Amino acid sequence: MLKTELEQMAKLIRRDILEMVHEAGTGHPGGSLSAVELVTALYFAEMNVDPKNPTWADRDRFILSKGHACPVSYAALARKGFFPLEELKTLRKLNSILQGHPDMKKTPGVDMTSGSLGQGLSVGFGMALGAKVTGKAFRVYVLLGDGELQEGSIWESAMAAAKYKLNNLVAIVDCNGLQVDGRCSDVMELEPLADKWRAFNWAVRQIDGHDFDQILAALAWARKQGGPVVILAQTVKGKGVSFMEDAVQWHGLAPNKEELEKALAEIG
Amino acid sequence: MTMLGKKIATREAYGDALVELGKENPNVVVLDADLSASTRTSKFAAQFPERFFQMGIAEQDMMGTAAGLAAAGKIPFASTFAMFATGRAYDQVRNSIGYPGLNVKIGATHAGVTVGEDGATHQALEDIALMRAIPGMTVIVPADYVEAVQAVKAAAAHVGPVYLRFTRGGVPVVFGDDYQFQLGKAALLRDGGDATIIACGVMVGAALEAAEALAGEGLSIRVLNMGTIKPLDGEAVIKAARETGAVVTAEEHSIIGGLGSAVAEVLGENCPVPMKRVGVPDVFGQSGGAGELLEHYGLTAANVAQRVREVVGRKA
Secondary structure, three states, X not given: OOHHHHHHHHHHHHHHHHHHHHHHOOOOHHHHHOOHHHHHHHHHHHOOOOOOOOOOOOOOEEEEOOHHHHHHHHHHHHHHOOOOHHHHHHOOOXXXXXXXXXOOOOOOOOOOOOOOOOOHHHHHHHHHHHHHHHOOOOOEEEEEEOHHHHOHHHHHHHHHHHHOOOOOEEEEEEEOOEEOOEXXXXXXXXXXXXXXXXXXXXXXXXXXXXXXXXXXXXXXXXXXXXXXXXXXXXXXXXXXXXOOOOOHHHXXXXXXXXXXXXXXXHHO | OOOOOOEEEHHHHHHHHHHHHHHHOOOEEEEEOOOHHHHOOHHHHHHOHHHEEEOOOOHHHHHHHHHXXXXXXXEEEEEEEHHHHHHHOHHHHHHHHHOOOOOOEEXXXXXXXXXXXXXXXXXXXXXXXXXXXXXXXEEEOOOOHHHHHHXXXXXXXXXXXXXXXXXXXXXEOOOOOOOOOOXXXXXXXXXXXXXXXXXXXXXXXXXXXXXXXXXXXXXOEEEEEOOEEEOOOHHHHHHHHHHHXXXXXXXXXXXXXXXXXXXXXHHXXXXXXXXXXXXXXXXXXXXXXXXXXXXXXXXXHHHHHHHHHHHHHHOO
């Protein structure tokens, strides 16, 4: 997909996120909006997946370790054709295929159940290891939140992935700088983050997580590395909606009708 | 070659069965968290180094990794002590293995008070309760080496998460070579009409001993080995209650949430009869010799026999 097409897709996905969270009356718009370009690039430019065969054994895998941002995944999966767009209206409702956090048994295209933070990198490592021992060429992409890196289990898996030198595992950190109780730097300092990953023997690349050129270049760079790579993507929580940007209260708050219309008008 | 009567730790069976599985099925992979010498996965590691993953002292990561391997089509056996498998990594086991129903086998050794001298921090007494509460989790507690080997193979053949509980110390082999473990089925070891002892793990030997002692008093006691705690063979439990009128459970686990609770749940709803649970009362363990600790917490044939006399006395 061309860059202009990716940008157009990102716009649609942003609208989907806001509309589905509004419809649900509950959900997490902030951390979904910060990851729109990252998830769009993965599904529409990088990953080898087949919407007609969601459990295809050779597909690339995506794990949304920051599971609360699933509106962005659901929108991308629907736009990719894994299920009808109308399903997005059922988010978080009884008997929906779209649970409040990702459920691989309910949603076509979801490769791993997630929600309890700090587990996705371990699972991604296991999948990448599974590919290696089976002689399969698929790649595994794990999207982490920056606040999520406060979970100790993340660093357990960081050690393990470096030990096994897996070059089919890509971690992407959505560095939006905010978590439920405030700024990450106030809640629990993460910096120097790049140094931390380097100290764990990961190859690190820092990019603007809203710039498709930089995202695609980083993903291409990742393919050339001999071990696990982490892309630290600088993002803005609530990106694209002025009153949601960098505003902690929009972590887990649904827009009302008026706010939705204002937000959609801004996105265009 | 029969092993009857020999004392062998069921963790030995875990190690041996994994090697056999490794030969039979290339999809079997094994993970350990720096305890491979103790869990006996070192045997598998020696023969299949490319399918053995040393994960370091990081049980949470090991369980998540096992989930990923299962999602990629492998049959991972994630191995560590029962305490760390169920306690340290509970969230991963629940959310990354149990909830998505991934095909992970958890090999938990050093369960119960027979861990011995290491004391309470290493004596998992609530692991069955924790695992039993996870929807879709199969829970197996083999009684001896023979059953343990078969249970490991049955776990590999079963699609879905399985928790396997093994001992550190030697337990007498109670099954002959003709024994056939069936997932989800109780095994009738001794028939009788006056009461039933339902036991698992190291307490199966004690149950048989108690039944033999009670026979000398003129009581005919049925003994059921409940190798699978979940799904529980409720049919066998109800049948035993109807036919013998009294039930005693025996397990090397807290009386809260384990075999005794599972049996009580079935009896309470279907066929209430006088019942007594033998297990560790609601306390933490402590250091001591394995035999001393079993004695201290009443996990003995004598105590089981005494509880049987009590429930028989309460029969209408």
